[in-house]
Amino acid sequence: RRRIILMLNPSAPERLLITQEAEKLPTMPIPVLRDIPLIGPMFFNQNILVYLSLILSVVMWFLLFRTRFGLSLRSCGENPSMADTLGVNVYLTRYIAMGVCGALGSLAGAYLFIGYQAFWVEGMTQGRGFIALALVILATWSPLRAILGAYLFGGVETLQFRLQVMGVAAQLPQFLLMLPYIVTIITLTLLSLESVRKRVGVPASLGVPYTRE
Numbered sequence: 001r002r003r004i005i006l007m008l009n010p011s012a013p014e015r016l017l018i019t020q021e022a023e024k025l026p027t028m029p030i031p032v033l034r035d036i037p038l039i040g041p042m043f044f045n046q047n048i049l050v051y052l053s054l055i056l057s058v059v060m061w062f063l064l065f066r067t068r069f070g071l072s073l074r075s076c077g078e079n080p081s082m083a084d085t086l087g088v089n090v091y092l093t094r095y096i097a098m099g100v101c102g103a104l105g106s107l108a109g110a111y112l113f114i115g116y117q118a119f120w121v122e123g124m125t126q127g128r129g130f131i132a133l134a135l136v137i138l139a140t141w142s143p144l145r146a147i148l149g150a151y152l153f154g155g156v157e158t159l160q161f162r163l164q165v166m167g168v169a170a171q172l173p174q175f176l177l178m179l180p181y182i183v184t185i186i187t188l189t190l191l192s193l194e195s196v197r198k199r200v201g202v203p204a205s206l207g208v209p210y211t212r213e
Contacts, residue, residue: 024118025049042151049111054147056104061143073097077203080210090210108132127181134184137191140201153180 025047033044043054064070073093075083080090112128113120131153139145160176190196 023114025115047115049107049115053107053111056107057143057147064143069093074203076210077205080205081213084210084212090212094210105129127184130184130188131180134180134187137187137200137202138183141203153183156180 027045027047028051030044034040036044062070064074072083072088073096075086075088076090076093076097083093084090109125112124117124135146135149135153139149156176156179160172160174163172163176191200191202
């Protein structure tokens with residue numbers, strides 16, 4: 001009931017009670033693999049949502065680049081008129097893509113609440129949606145490269161906490177905390193340039209509504 005109240009009215013007093021009910025997902029270490037130096041703790045000592053996200057990234061890559069539906073989806077992003085001419089239902093394909101994106105975004109939100117912080121506060125996303133957008137661009141729309149980019153951004157965020165514990169100068173951790181947002185701003189600014197859009201392979205009809213003639 002309290003969760004429903006929170007969704008309908010985020011300013012309700014009951015929003016504070018949700019922290020009493022949240023339980024952080026336990027880690028599920030994979031024997032032997034978790035002991036691999038460096039990459040073991042990063043990949044094989046995580047909770048179920050992290051494992052699921054890694055699997056889904058591979059599935060999304062296969063779907064986009066190794067299936068007929070993926071070819072149709074990419075054609076709808078590049079040249080929807082041509083795709084329509086070839087018999088692809090552009091509207092349905094785009095709606096399916098939007099639905100999948102919404103589901104994956106919901107999974108990310110679930111991880112942030114029960115896998116990362118284990119409590120809810122207003123503004124807890126801290127602009128991570130824009131960072132994810134920049135990550136997609138830097139990965140040039142490849143789910144596999146996005147995995148590496150996500151670990152890079154996450155590593156920078158974790159490093160600033162480690163440096164604070166180690167007693168490093170206060171200015172450096174703050175700079176590292178700003179770094180993902182600086183990269184995001186620069187990336188989105190460059191994306192507005194036509195020459196950059198062509199070089200990084202931005203889908204030609206990205207964000208452009210399609211109207212059948």
